[in-house]
Amino acid sequence: MLRIIRISSLLLLALVAGIWGYAWTTKGPNETLGEAFAARLAGVFGQEMAVPSAGGGGMQMPGGISLGGAFELVDQTGKAVTERDYAGRWLLVYFGFTYCPDICPTELGTMAAAIDLLGPEGEAVTPLLITIDPARDTPAALADYVPRFHPRLQGLTGTPEQIAAVARRYRVYYARAQRPDMTDYLMDHSSFIYLVGPDGRVRSLFRPEMTPEQIAAAVGGQMRAAVRAGS
Ligand code: NI
Numbered sequence: 001m002l003r004i005i006r007i008s009s010l011l012l013l014a015l016v017a018g019i020w021g022y023a024w025t026t027k028g029p030n031e032t033l034g035e036a037f038a039a040r041l042a043g044v045f046g047q048e049m050a051v052p053s054a055g056g057g058g059m060q061m062p063g064g065i066s067l068g069g070a071f072e073l074v075d076q077t078g079k080a081v082t083e084r085d086y087a088g089r090w091l092l093v094y095f096g097f098t099y100c101p102d103i104c105p106t107e108l109g110t111m112a113a114a115i116d117l118l119g120p121e122g123e124a125v126t127p128l129l130i131t132i133d134p135a136r137d138t139p140a141a142l143a144d145y146v147p148r149f150h151p152r153l154q155g156l157t158g159t160p161e162q163i164a165a166v167a168r169r170y171r172v173y174y175a176r177a178q179r180p181d182m183t184d185y186l187m188d189h190s191s192f193i194y195l196v197g198p199d200g201r202v203r204s205l206f207r208p209e210m211t212p213e214q215i216a217a218a219v220g221g222q223m224r225a226a227v228r229a230g231s
Pocket of ligand 1: 096097100101102103104105189
């Protein structure tokens with residue numbers, strides 16, 4: 001086991017060194033080496049895809065599948081919100097539930113740490129938890145839960161139909177799972193962090209194994225690229 005970890009670390013080190021070299025040789029004239037490195041690193045770890053500017057508010061995936069877009073939900077204070085309430089802001093969006101014993105708390109902690117690592121830049125990023133367990137995750141339950149991770153984390157819930165609609169738009173899988181040894185049910189769900197740009201389009205997907213440093217580098221790279229592109 002330790003041997004596997006050591007080999008993985010060496011491979012990762014080789015990969016990062018390779019990306020550094022790649023950034024060095026391919027960096028643009030207006031790009032610092034650090035920015036080039038962050039952008040190439042994001043390209044490898046952030047699974048970034050070219051996002052066309054076509055309307056609809058979603059990200060166009062290969063095969064014409066769109067990702068993200070409009071929603072109608074309720075925040076942890078009970079206020080009705082839509083995607084328009086977040087227009088002009090960067091969002092990190094995670095779909096999960098407050099009863100989750102492990103993955104969700106880990107990912108929400110990672111998301112919060114990434115925002116803090118961005119420093120003043122991170123203040124332009126709003127973290128969102130959208131529950132996939134609306135039966136138990138009332139606004140009050142979310143209000144109790146979200147401050148444990150980040151002072152600006154917002155929790156969104158809705159009717160089962162509203163949650164199903166936003167989950168469909170973001171291609172989120174979720175299903176109720178009853179374990180025989182537990183009285184409470186759990187939820188199986190896909191676990192990605194979505195970066196949404198100020199125009200409401202999904203810019204990147206971050207996998208569960210990514211560290212706060214990797215996510216912060218990818219988000220910072222996207223924000224600086226957007227500034228350079230004047231959008
Ligand atoms: Ni979970």
